[in-house]
Amino acid sequence: MRMSMEPTTKDIGLRGIPVADTNICLIDGAMGELSYRGYDIHDLAEYSTYEEAAYLLLNGDLPDASQLEEFRATLASERELPQTVTDYLQIIPKTSSAMDVLQSTIALLAGFDPELLDESKEANQRKATRLIAKVPTVVAAWDRARRNLSPIAPDKKLPYAANFLYMLKGEAPDDETARDFDVCLIIHAEHSFNASTFAARVVASTRAHIYASVVAAIGSLSGELHGGANSQVMRTLLEIGDPDKVEEWVKAQFDSGQRIMGMGHAVYKTMDPRADILRHMSERLARRTGEPKWYLMTRKIEESTKQEFKKRRGDEINPNVDLYSASVYYMMGISPDLYTPVFAVSRIAGWTAHIIEEKFPEPPLKPVIYRPSAEYHGKYCGPVGCRYIPLGKRTQQS
Numbered sequence: 001m002r003m004s005m006e007p008t009t010k011d012i013g014l015r016g017i018p019v020a021d022t023n024i025c026l027i028d029g030a031m032g033e034l035s036y037r038g039y040d041i042h043d044l045a046e047y048s049t050y051e052e053a054a055y056l057l058l059n060g061d062l063p064d065a066s067q068l069e070e071f072r073a074t075l076a077s078e079r080e081l082p083q084t085v086t087d088y089l090q091i092i093p094k095t096s097s098a099m100d101v102l103q104s105t106i107a108l109l110a111g112f113d114p115e116l117l118d119e120s121k122e123a124n125q126r127k128a129t130r131l132i133a134k135v136p137t138v139v140a141a142w143d144r145a146r147r148n149l150s151p152i153a154p155d156k157k158l159p160y161a162a163n164f165l166y167m168l169k170g171e172a173p174d175d176e177t178a179r180d181f182d183v184c185l186i187i188h189a190e191h192s193f194n195a196s197t198f199a200a201r202v203v204a205s206t207r208a209h210i211y212a213s214v215v216a217a218i219g220s221l222s223g224e225l226h227g228g229a230n231s232q233v234m235r236t237l238l239e240i241g242d243p244d245k246v247e248e249w250v251k252a253q254f255d256s257g258q259r260i261m262g263m264g265h266a267v268y269k270t271m272d273p274r275a276d277i278l279r280h281m282s283e284r285l286a287r288r289t290g291e292p293k294w295y296l297m298t299r300k301i302e303e304s305t306k307q308e309f310k311k312r313r314g315d316e317i318n319p320n321v322d323l324y325s326a327s328v329y330y331m332m333g334i335s336p337d338l339y340t341p342v343f344a345v346s347r348i349a350g351w352t353a354h355i356i357e358e359k360f361p362e363p364p365l366k367p368v369i370y371r372p373s374a375e376y377h378g379k380y381c382g383p384v385g386c387r388y389i390p391l392g393k394r395t396q397q398s
Helices: 041-047 050-059 065-077 083-091 098-110 121-146 160-169 175-188 195-204 210-221 229-240 243-255 273-289 293-313 321-331 336-359
Strands: 025-028 033-036
Touching: 033 041, 033 050, 033 273, 041 175, 041 273, 050 065, 050 121, 050 160, 050 175, 050 336, 065 121, 065 160, 083 098, 083 121, 098 121, 098 210, 098 336, 121 160, 121 210, 121 336, 160 175, 175 273, 175 321, 175 336, 195 210, 195 336, 210 336, 229 243, 229 293, 229 321, 229 336, 243 293, 273 293, 273 321, 293 321, 321 336
Parallel strands: none
Antiparallel strands: 025 033
């Protein structure tokens, strides 16, 4: 009997199954390595800026000084929202989900883009730049609107990260906080074929425009299994409230079979390199703000979870990007329910890079549109041959 050597893909959500070629991002889960266009994430976090990383993702290589200055100037010039969009953010019910608001606003912005239906690569790169510029403005304007505060116009003189914090709070951040937040945006900007990026590429493969593809990505990110883990981590920290209570809480989670958010990763089998960067940042922020308990509690969650996991399951577990980003954002004064929209403020660069790659692939070409198959099991009346009974003659089935 001939046995198929094809990988089994059904019922595992395509996990680990290659579905396309990409030149954007490489993840080595076994080694705990992440690179954008061949550049290691640690180097980018130490030396780069978000604007430079976004340029890299969109264009394939790092810019020279004049290219970077032009890109920064273009981003700054595209930050403002049309007045209609600003008015829309004021009238939405203040109880709305921030992700729902972001998704609907991006859809609304599509109609204001003069190149919406121009599907050339150059036009798509310009549209991507507009989206990267405007997403932070949308998130900040909505946060202020729901708090009954007037929106703050973007400051063209401030860099991308500092301008976002300025639009949230009304005052420019200090240089250290601005730099830390810039690094946060860099390390969240891209992560290969995760759920939201794949959703964006599926929609782009139908030749839908870039805004529709981004709307799909935001919808995917709004699901609790993809976005929001760091918000849950912060809620956990607030619930525990004291480093001395962490160990007891961790044991209770294991006893009840509950997950510990921020621990473990679907791809990384060792330390998530982004978590390593954020752990050091959280420790620095704790010293700078004089609020050490958030870092101390997070560190104890990591250590206690590792110990319990090893003792009960005989295996290793490591923190992912969400564990330490929670305390980092909190110490920066960002509300936990904004953590997922802040993720979008960063990931918009990766999403748009993938959308453009999907629209303009390099050989070898895959089929134009994603169209996976499924196996039908005929759960109800059998695989085939169900007999149609007219409505008047049907009886209720027990």
